[in-house]
Amino acid sequence: MQNAIVHRSVLAEARITAAPAVGQRYFFDDIPDISKNNIAVYGIIGYSVAQLALSPAQRTVVAAAGIPSLAFTLVDSDNVELVQRMPVYDTVRSSNGGFIAVFDNLMMNLTRSYVEIMATTSLNSGESWVCELLYRYIVKK
Amino acid sequence: MQSCKTAKTNLSSVGAFFGKFNLDGATADFPDRRGTRSKIVVLDYQASGPKVYARNKVINFDYDEELNNANILAIELLSTAQLLYVPTQPVKDSPQSELAKGFLILKDNCNNIVMKTPLSNLCKALNGNKTTFVNLKNIAWGSCGPVFNAAATVSSANALAFRIYFQ
Numbered sequence A: 001m002q003n004a005i006v007h008r009s010v011l012a013e014a015r016i017t018a019a020p021a022v023g024q025r026y027f028f029d030d031i032p033d034i035s036k037n038n039i040a041v042y043g044i045i046g047y048s049v050a051q052l053a054l055s056p057a058q059r060t061v062v063a064a065a066g067i068p069s070l071a072f073t074l075v076d077s078d079n080v081e082l083v084q085r086m087p088v089y090d091t092v093r094s095s096n097g098g099f100i101a102v103f104d105n106l107m108m109n110l111t112r113s114y115v116e117i118m119a120t121t122s123l124n125s126g127e128s129w130v131c132e133l134l135y136r137y138i139v140k141k
Numbered sequence B: 001m002q003s004c005k006t007a008k009t010n011l012s013s014v015g016a017f018f019g020k021f022n023l024d025g026a027t028a029d030f031p032d033r034r035g036t037r038s039k040i041v042v043l044d045y046q047a048s049g050p051k052v053y054a055r056n057k058v059i060n061f062d063y064d065e066e067l068n069n070a071n072i073l074a075i076e077l078l079s080t081a082q083l084l085y086v087p088t089q090p091v092k093d094s095p096q097s098e099l100a101k102g103f104l105i106l107k108d109n110c111n112n113i114v115m116k117t118p119l120s121n122l123c124k125a126l127n128g129n130k131t132t133f134v135n136l137k138n139i140a141w142g143s144c145g146p147v148f149n150a151a152a153t154v155s156s157a158n159a160l161a162f163r164i165y166f167q
Helices: A064-069 B004-023 B096-101
Strands: A002-006 A009-015 A025-027 A039-047 A070-075 A081-087 A101-106 A114-117 A128-137 B027-029 B037-043 B072-078 B102-107 B113-118 B132-136 B145-148 B158-166
Touching: A002 A039, A002 B004, A009 A025, A064 A070, A070 A128, A081 A101, A128 B113, B004 B027, B113 B132
Parallel strands: A002 B132, A009 B113
Antiparallel strands: A002 B027, A009 A128, A025 A114, A039 A101, A039 A128, A070 A081, A070 A114, B037 B158, B072 B132, B072 B158, B102 B113, B102 B145
């Protein structure tokens, strides 16, 4: 059994800005330091309100019962879907025996990546899904 | 039905696949001996004084030369489920229910934030008894600390106790 090692991490969030409806997509908020296509993400830890009551931007985090209503898609700068519609539940560490979802160095574009509403159960407008991105800086040649 | 040989081959290729992440430094095996040393760091925030609790304020750790120069390899946050009282008794540890109210910020000695994680992510008892592995160097320990940002306040009768594994 293995688990991810945190070298660098940051909290990213995607906010549900309107009344939840199936199929709606909400993009991640910009984080200037990692938005220059300068990072490779190798792990993601998702959180519900049970693990974090408020996001760093002071928004209410999605309820634990709302986590299975969401899927996320990670997109690179060429709009290629690196991870398509992965259940958010699979990234919540406390729901997965303490394991962290590990990826093979995704060169993701944060603001083109999004969370999608698959069901409206236990979701409310104004809530955010918060996740911790484990990343490394990449050196461009 | 797979033969034993095929199953073994599949197992070894799976092992090789996951071994790649270990070689890359992205993952480590359980049980991995993280560091040669460990210690408990208690943050005893109070109603007044330098460690006063206030919403959205970083409560800094004490300066720690040893941790500044160390390679920090794992961080655990103890809860009352694991240890009822911290060494500065009678101040208690924080109960697990309080850990969702804040997050930990770790900075390097250039003042860059290198890790920002909810406190609940560091508590083994809340995460399938899995320790949170890190690999952090040049940490300015005295500039690091937790922030409580939830509207409900935390009790200054509690404290946070971190176990730090380092070498």
